[in-house]
Amino acid sequence: MAVTKIFPASAIQEAYALGLRDFGENYVQEFEGKHPLVEGLEGARFHLIGHLQSNKARRAAEMFQVVETVDSVRLARRLEEAARPLEVLLEVKLSEEQAKSGAAPGEIPALIDAVAACPHLRLTGLMTMPPWSDDPEASRPYFRRLRELAERHGLRRLSMGMSHDLEVAIQEGSTEVRVGTALFGARRKA
Numbered sequence: 723m724a725v726t727k728i729f730p731a732s733a734i735q736e737a738y739a740l741g742l743r744d745f746g747e748n749y750v751q752e753f754e755g756k757h758p759l760v761e762g763l764e765g766a767r768f769h770l771i772g773h774l775q776s777n778k779a780r781r782a783a784e785m786f787q788v789v790e791t792v793d794s795v796r797l798a799r800r801l802e803e804a805a806r807p808l809e810v811l812l813e814v815k816l817s818e819e820q821a822k823s824g825a826a827p828g829e830i831p832a833l834i835d836a837v838a839a840c841p842h843l844r845l846t847g848l849m850t851m852p853p854w855s856d857d858p859e860a861s862r863p864y865f866r867r868l869r870e871l872a873e874r875h876g877l878r879r880l881s882m883g884m885s886h887d888l889e890v891a892i893q894e895g896s897t898e899v900r901v902g903t904a905l906f907g908a909r910r911k912a
């Protein structure tokens with residue numbers, strides 16, 4: 723997946739021309755500006771990979787095909803209210819050091835049930851973001867735990883790995899690496 727946050731719509735268009743079809747964006751508001759310029763790209767799929775506030779859920783469901791950051795029952799219900807077919811992944815928080823977003827592993831069964839009760843939502847997998855480290859090996863235990871958690875619940879997709887640790891993520895079974903910097907270069911600060 724090409725992560726295009728902070729980069730202009732032209733980055734999406736150029737990557738699309740080179741054959742990429744999956745794009746990750748972090749902010750609903752930022753993507754609102756690019757969406758009119760890229761929504762016509764046939765076969766392109768836009769994934770929301772940043773934290774989603776419930777009050778932006780409806781707008782997110784209109785623009786994205788996949789929301790990878792579902793981490794509460796409340797958010798799942800808000801996405802369902804948009805009444806649009808939507809693929810979702812659950813964001814899992816596997817460490818105390820991680821940012822506040824993401825559900826604890828113990829909350830996953832209840833979240834799976836909640837999403838199953840939402841006819842417009844289709845749950846396909848799990849997503850995680852390990853604590854930052856410049857040693858890619860530090861991510862391995864987190865990736866492994868995510869895979870084990872997904873296997874236990876019969877979920878197939880594993881969204882894990884970024885520019886600096888994508889090789890380790892693939893070794894641990896990632897089905898989807900989210901790559902920004904390695905494709906587009908350094909971002910200016912958001």
Ligand SMILES: *Cc1c(COP(=O)(O)O)cnc(C)c1O
Pocket residue numbers: 725727748771772851883884885886900901902903904
């Ligand atoms: C920005 C971001 C990425 C991409 O990070 P790079 O290090 O630039 O590859 C991947 N996943 C999430 C959730 C991000 O916010």
